Amino acid sequence: MAGQRRSPTQVDVARRAGVSQATVSLVISGGALGNQVAESTRQAVLQAAAELGYTVNAVARSLKGGRNRMLGLYTFEPVFPVDQRDFYFPFLLGVEEATAAYGYDLLLFSSAGSGGDRRIYAGGVNRLKVADGCVLLGRHLHRDDLAELAKEDFPFVFVGRREVPGVELSYVAADYVGATSEMVAHLARLGHRRLAYLKVTDDREWTRDREAGFRQGLVAAGIPDDQVRVFAMDERAALSAVRLQDWLAAGITAVLVEPTDDDSAIVALENAAAEAGVRIPDDVSVAVLGDPPLSEATARDWTRFTLPREQMGREAVRILLELLNDNVSARQLYLDCTQVAGDSVTELPE
Amino acid sequence: MAGQRRSPTQVDVARRAGVSQATVSLVISGGALGNQVAESTRQAVLQAAAELGYTVNAVARSLKGGRNRMLGLYTFEPVFPVDQRDFYFPFLLGVEEATAAYGYDLLLFSSAGSGGDRRIYAGGVNRLKVADGCVLLGRHLHRDDLAELAKEDFPFVFVGRREVPGVELSYVAADYVGATSEMVAHLARLGHRRLAYLKVTDDREWTRDREAGFRQGLVAAGIPDDQVRVFAMDERAALSAVRLQDWLAAGITAVLVEPTDDDSAIVALENAAAEAGVRIPDDVSVAVLGDPPLSEATARDWTRFTLPREQMGREAVRILLELLNDNVSARQLYLDCTQVAGDSVTELPE
DNA sequence: ACCGGAAATTGATACGTATTAAGGACGGCG
DNA sequence: CGCCGTCCTTAATACGTATCAATTTCCGGT
Structure with a gap:
């Protein structure tokens, strides 16, 4: 590979074909005016381009404002x-x-x-x-x-x-709202009317949407607010075995969990359950509100919904x-x- | 979308800071000569740039440089x-x-x-x-x-x-040659000294390399050619149950299979085995020379080698x-x- | 032969940046 | 006072393309 050869430009093609750079541009990028080029000229340009191995320079094109596909x-x-x-x-x-x-x-x-x-x-x-x-x-x-x-x-x-x-x-x-609402309906159909909701503290769109869907599902299923526990999890306030037992004692039969980047909520729930001797789903049902990103990590086949x-x-x-x-x-x-x-x-x- | 707002350029910044475009470029991209700019000027430029929300146009930059990154x-x-x-x-x-x-x-x-x-x-x-x-x-x-x-x-x-x-x-x-050769060595260590080799007919680099490795492995293991069957598979000549039984009758104990796009060779082998009532690996050992692309399709955990x-x-x-x-x-x-x-x-x- | 007009082609320019040679300001030194 | 060097800034230009206005070419019609 001798000398970092510069790749040929429209000017080179034009010189070779004996036309102007503008004509080359018209032929190559044949915009609306591309048709105005005579067939013989078009052929000459295309042939010159092929011979030189010309390629359009995407950078220059988009600098000018054109499209790059x-x-x-x-x-x-x-x-x-x-x-x-x-x-x-x-x-x-x-x-x-x-x-x-x-x-x-x-x-x-x-x-x-x-x-x-x-x-x-x-x-x-x-x-x-x-x-x-x-x-x-x-x-x-x-x-x-x-x-x-x-x-x-x-x-x-x-x-x-x-x-x-x-x-x-x-x-x-x-549609997190709809999917979460539907999940509540699903649980309600199975007889679950006392629910815990495990969410993350970040106030992001998806967290808000899921919670909105949750509320909406509660209303639709006729479940009053006092049947429900909402717990916001972060690093400082992890889910403890004690709290889980507390929920069960209060009659909670199902937990809805919001998945996170690192599956921390799901893992925390599983840990708490293990520690408390609570079996999933025998002692408590768990629904995951989305796709657990690290599905490998948690081997279980969660009841959940999947994003398309x-x-x-x-x-x-x-x-x-x-x-x-x-x-x-x-x-x-x-x-x-x-x-x-x-x-x-x-x-x-x- | 009202007024297709153009994002500010170095010219805009220059105008605002009361300097030239070149100076702005020096300050922003501060090449080797970037230090030659007076501190007061530099500050003025940076401030103007900040106020306007200036960002370098990567397109224009790489147009000049010839490279696109x-x-x-x-x-x-x-x-x-x-x-x-x-x-x-x-x-x-x-x-x-x-x-x-x-x-x-x-x-x-x-x-x-x-x-x-x-x-x-x-x-x-x-x-x-x-x-x-x-x-x-x-x-x-x-x-x-x-x-x-x-x-x-x-x-x-x-x-x-x-x-x-x-x-x-x-x-x-x-390194198909080395990996295939190593696979032969592995089989030989396990006592397999009569081998069948199932390859595709396409004469491609990877097919040649595998076969070269196979030959090399035979030599290294001291297995003479007459202990070996090589069978080239294509659409017309699929592997039949009869041929498989034939091999077993001839004392073949292991088959090496070259994987293909569609896993056809592996599937053919499994079909033939099923039809002939031959169990893998009990009746015949099988080693796959690479990664079966459709690993889902064939549920088995093949003895094989994996490309990095x-x-x-x-x-x-x-x-x-x-x-x-x-x-x-x-x-x-x-x-x-x-x-x-x-x-x-x-x-x-x- | 001349003209009008369509068709084909081109010259010029803009896009935003980097770079280089040249310009200007300033001060020190002879 | 004039010369020179240092330090800072700028004008000019190139990069490759698209686009538009302007120009040339080409014909047919009168």
Whole structure:
């Protein structure tokens, strides 16, 4: 490999074909005016391009404002968090599939920083703009980055509901409200009318949505508030065996658990149960409100609901392309979750 | 979406700070000459930039530099063949991981063929060049595309050994020869000295390498050729129960199987065994020479070897960057496979 | 032969940044 | 006072493409 050869440009092609750079551009990117080029000229240009091995320079093109047929995928966590691969992979799969189907390429923004904290505007640089638009993904986002991005009118779609004050975002979200409500209904049908709800303290969209769904389900099932225990878990206040026994003593027959990144709530519950000599589901039913990310870790086949992750990825791309091409404003889309029977919930004898 | 707001540029910052665009560039990107800026000026610029919410335009920056900080990943099969996700995913994972670690972004070329057949030079244009370099992946490649690519001096690394006449390619390959040879040694240690070898008819690198390893293993174990049956399988000549019984009658105690895209060889062997009433591993030991792509399909825990797929992906990126930055010529790298005990091989009683 | 007008092509410019050579201000030294 | 060097700043330019206004080419019609 001798001398880092510069790749040929439209100017080179033009020179070879005996036309101007502008003509080459018209032939290559054949916009609306592409048809105005004479067939003979077009052929000459194409042949010259082929001979030189010309390729369009995506960077230059997007600098000018043109399109690249590239969509971006940016994740606020490392693209494939080692311990959550199985959780994130389906999203990627869906995005990739749809991207390919629409004839685009997919740019994974992985560069953003091996150092834990991923920012869109790392070092004051916004790489995202190389792509025509972008799908965003991840739990630990930075709202101000989103606001900034929106302010720049850069087209993007978040996978998951995200709210930023004063900005209308586009997203494709799982219907946590409906799914949680449905789970309550399911439990109620099985005779469970005294419930515990184990949530995380973070005040995030998904936590709020699940709790809203829970409340809604209670109302629908006619379960009064005083039949219910809501417990917010964080590092300091883990779930103790004592508290669990307390619940059982109070007549609680089922626990709804919100999954977390590290499955801590589920693990805590299992530990507490083991310590207290409480069996799942014999002594208490447990329903998980979503997909436990580390499904390997906890071997049980939880009664739960599942996000349509692949579909979410696909729909995100579809909406992104709508934003791009139809010049519409922000759009939101909710998709249904699927209830999974599992074996951690039992019917309650009368 | 009212006024397609353009994000502020260095010119805007310069105007606001009362300096020139060049000075802003010096302050922001503070190259070697960045120190030559007076402290007062620097502060003024930084403040103006902060007030305007300025961010560097990465596109414009890399236009100037010629590089994109993008690596490509091109697969000759669809990026995630639905039935082979588990097989391809680790490669992607390794590539992604290394790409991120080196501070690059990863472009997945998924757009290629809606018409099934994926070619690099679609429409006479080489899409790959949008990236600085490219990792290639896949079984069903087009040699001429590779030759063309190499002729253009485009930096790329294949995952898997690939040979194209007259061209020296770079690749990261699994050491099929060593692993297969080792497998023969393993069988020999367990007392198996009459072997059948089930290969595919395609004359591809991996098939040749495995067979070479097989021959090498035979020599090392001191097994003469007449103790061995080699059977090449294709659609017309599937493995029959009769032939299997024939082998057993001839004293064959172990079969080595080359895995294929669709696990056809393994499935054929299992079918033949079932039909002939032959049990694996009780009546015959079976070793698989690689990873059965559809591991789900065949529930057994095969005695086999595993490619270091993730590592192959990582190394491919590392070599690609060497090609890019150190201006070296083609490089090849072989990585060891890992033998997996499994339960489809038994020790032979004396 | 000339003209009008459509068709085909091109020149010029913008996009936002990095870089380099050149310019200007300033002060010290002879 | 003039010369020179140091330090700081800037004008100019290149990068590769897209786009639009302007220009040339080409024909048919009168």
